[in-house]
Amino acid sequence: MSRRRFRSVRARATLGACLVVAVALLAAGAAVLLSLRSNLIDQADTQAERVARTVAGQLSVGTAYDRLTSLDDDDRPVRIVDAAGRQVAASEDLEQISGVATRESGDDDLEPGEIEEEARFNDGTATVDGETADHRFAAVEVRDPEKGLLTVYAGAPLAAEQSAVRTALSVMLIGFPLLLAVVAGVTWRVTRRALRPVEGIRREMAAITASADLARRVPEPDTHDEVARLARTTNETLAALEASEERQRRFVADASHELRSPIASLRTQLEVGVAHPGLLDVAGAVEDTVRLQRLAADLLLLARLDAGERPADGRVDLAALARAETAGRPEVTVDAESVEVAGSRGQLGRVLANLLDNARRHARSAVGVRVRRVGDRAVVExxxxxxxxxxxxxxxxxxxxxxxxxxxxxxxxxxxxGLAIARDVAVRHGGTLTVRETPAGGALFELRLPIA
Incomplete structure (x- = not known):
């Protein structure tokens, strides 16, 4: 796998799944082997102790060594030693026992015929008929009425335990890699299928970037999951970009059209003035120049607003601002209470001036301005x-x-x-600008701003 491919989400997901499964399998395998070995050793302990107690029970009643029944079992070797550690009896074909711990002194508290309650266990080896094998030994003390204190050692072979553990380990060594391969393959296929829509989105976005065609859209899967939401969000972003580009294109075209008329008129007047100085319309030239100046100022303000310019920090008394903007407008009546908002006095004054200019152009005889406080908002109507x-x-x-x-x-x-600038400024100040109908049928523009 190449380095670039290893960095992919599919490769990382596959590797992560394999690592998690591998750790889980190792932990589970170790637990199984330990549990299996513990259970088999417990079984061997039980078998060895049962044989040892059977022999001890026969000795407790004074049975002779040659009449002990358990000494004939070659699979479970038995050895009997006296208090001095000398072997006094053993299984018929038993040649040697090693690894069996003996006590330095026996339990003198045992009464004649009494058998020790707690057996001792340890691992060792036994050589029977020339073959040496691992065994689990149990040691039980008994006091023979005639022979005194004796210790019975009985062993159970561990060959079955060792074979079972080796078999389980072999199965794990073969099965675990196969299981990991299955996990890797399934994870690789599942992630490929899950990420296929993402790759489709990436290809389409690359094509859109190359073609600069914002009218195109990425495919939306029917899965109703995170990938589908990503596709929908991407298409919404593309739609917003397309609308923004269209607005920008329309803005440039409209601005060019609006600038063309006063510039053409001003040029015509100046050319006439050059050819015929007495016919120069100075008032008209000044009017066209002022119109150009205002339009340029409006375009500059819109450009600053589109660039995300934050309004200046300050406090503005809307009542005082309303009285200042309506001075020299006899047709306007003002009803204002003092309300302060945070923002730019110049930009808010521009909003009010634009609203007043718009109202003057459409009013029959009167324009009214009202400033009041409604909850945590300042309202200008x-x-x-x-x-x-x-x-x-x-x-x-x-x-x-x-x-x-x-x-x-x-x-x-x-x-x-004018109204576009007014709304943009209102939004930049955290407010709103809407229009509705007055009871008399005129237009009522309502500016709402958060109180400072």
Whole structure:
């Protein structure tokens, strides 16, 4: 596997699954082997102790050595020693026992015919008929009524235990790698199937990047999982980018169109003035220049807002701001209570000025401004007694370069940026700007801002 492929999610998931399974198998295998060996040794202990106690029981009643029945079993060798450690009897074909621990002194508390309650166990070897094998020995003391204290050593072969452990270990050594291979293969296939939609999303995104076609969308799987949510989020991002690009394209086109008219008019007037100085319309040239200046200022402000410019930190009294912006506008009435908000006085003043200009263009005779506090919000309302805004257009009028037909028919209708700037500034200040109908049928613009 190449280094790059090893870095893939599939490779890491497969490796991780194999490591976890390998650790689990090693732990389980060790536990099984230990448990198997412990159980088999317990069985050998039981067998050895049973033989030892059988012989001890016969000795406790004074049975002669040559009449002990358990000495004929070659599979379970028996050895009997006296208190001095001398062998006094043993199985017929038993040649040697090694590894069996003996006590330095016997249990003198045993009464004649009494058998020791607790047996002692240890591993050793026994040579029977020339063959040496591992055994598990049990040692039991008994006091013969005539022969005194005797110790009976009986062994149970460990060949079955050793064979079972070797068989289990062989099965594990063969089965564990096969199981790991199965886990790796299954994990590799499952992750490939799970990540196939991700690869499709990646390929489509690469194609979109190469073609710069934001109208394309990545495939959305029907799995209803994280990959499907990723695809939906990606498509939503692409849609937002497409809409942003379209807005940018439309903005540039509309800005070019709006700039073309005053520039062409100003150029015509200057060319006429150069050819015929007496015919120069100075007032018209100044008016076109002012219009260009305002449009350039609006475009610059929108560019700063789009760039994420944060409003200046400060406190603005909206009542004082409303009175300042309505000074020199006799048709405007003001009803304001002092409410402070945080933000830029210049930008908020621009919002109020734009709303007042819009209301003046559409009002029949009167414009009203009201400033009040509602809960934790400052509310500024600008109302006029005009025809109002149709419900279908109440969101569209906040788009850039959008002017309704009746506004376009006016010479001072503006470029259609005032309300767009007002809403953008409101949003940047953590507020909202909406429009609804007054009881008399005019337009009521409502600016809501958080109180400082």
């Amino acid at each position: 600008v109302a006029d007694d005009g025809d109002g805004v149709p419900e279908a257009d109440r969101e569209r009028i906040f788009e850039r370069f959008v002017r309704l037909d009746d506004a376009r028919s006016r010479d001072d209708g503006g470029a259609g940026l």
